[in-house]
Amino acid sequence: MKKILYLFIFFMGLFIGNSQNISVKDSTEIVQKIDDWNKAWKIKDSSLAAKWYSNDADFTNAFGFSMIGKSAIEKYLSRVFKMNFVMAGDSEQTSLKLKHISENSILVISTVSRVGQKLSNDSELGSRQTTHHRLFRKNSGWEIIAHLISDARSIETNKH
Numbered sequence: 001m002k003k004i005l006y007l008f009i010f011f012m013g014l015f016i017g018n019s020q021n022i023s024v025k026d027s028t029e030i031v032q033k034i035d036d037w038n039k040a041w042k043i044k045d046s047s048l049a050a051k052w053y054s055n056d057a058d059f060t061n062a063f064g065f066s067m068i069g070k071s072a073i074e075k076y077l078s079r080v081f082k083m084n085f086v087m088a089g090d091s092e093q094t095s096l097k098l099k100h101i102s103e104n105s106i107l108v109i110s111t112v113s114r115v116g117q118k119l120s121n122d123s124e125l126g127s128r129q130t131t132h133h134r135l136f137r138k139n140s141g142w143e144i145i146a147h148l149i150s151d152a153r154s155i156e157t158n159k160h
Contacts, residue, residue, distance in 0.1 A: 022100050030098060030108060030142050034134070038093055038112075044081040050074035054143045062130055062151035089115050104138040128152075 033052040040049035053059070053070040060066045067073050091114045099107040114128040129152040137145045 022098050022106060026106070026138075026142065027098055030106060030136055031096065033136075033142065033144070034093075034096065034108060034110060038091065040077075041091055046074050046078035046081055049077045052142070052144050053147070054137065054145050057144055058146045060148050062149040101135075106136045106138075106142070108132075108134045108136060110134075 036048055036051060040046070040051075050070050050073045053073050055070050056068065057070060057073060058066070058068055059073045059076075065076070067076050091112050093110055094113050095109075095111045097109045099109070101107050110132045112130045112132065114130065131150045131152070133146075133148045133150075134144050135146040136142045
């Protein structure tokens with residue numbers, strides 16, 4: 001898994017320099033799909049959250065759990081959305097960047113701030129800052145083929 005992640009980051013680094021304009025139509029479509037994810041978390045809708053993933057999408061959450069494929073992602077999220085301690089609190093997207101990779105690939109990097117989330121023992125988790133790296137591929141429309149979520153933590157305290 002680490003090997004795949006390192007390869008993904010390496011290739012993304014190679015292609016990020018290939019910056020070109022993204023059409024308004026494409027950026028609007030992609031941003032709407034990110035908005036659907038954010039809405040799905042608010043309303044606990046795993047079907048909406050997984051809607052734009054490809055059937056072979058690679059998904060890794062902030063805790064290192066990995067799934068392959070739209071149906072596996074939806075099934076996993078349906079379990080997550082039932083965990084009250086995870087779903088406590090509120091999220092706000094604080095940034096969104098689209099980077100042209102190729103004619104049919106766009107990397108989207110977004111950050112989300114979440115407050116009020118709890119741990120499994122019902123104690124406060126504290127404010128979380130997560131970064132989402134989503135690779136979109138264009139077929140008949142834009143779909144997510146890879147999604148990596150990273151969680152910012154303090155090095156000194158190992159807390160969020």
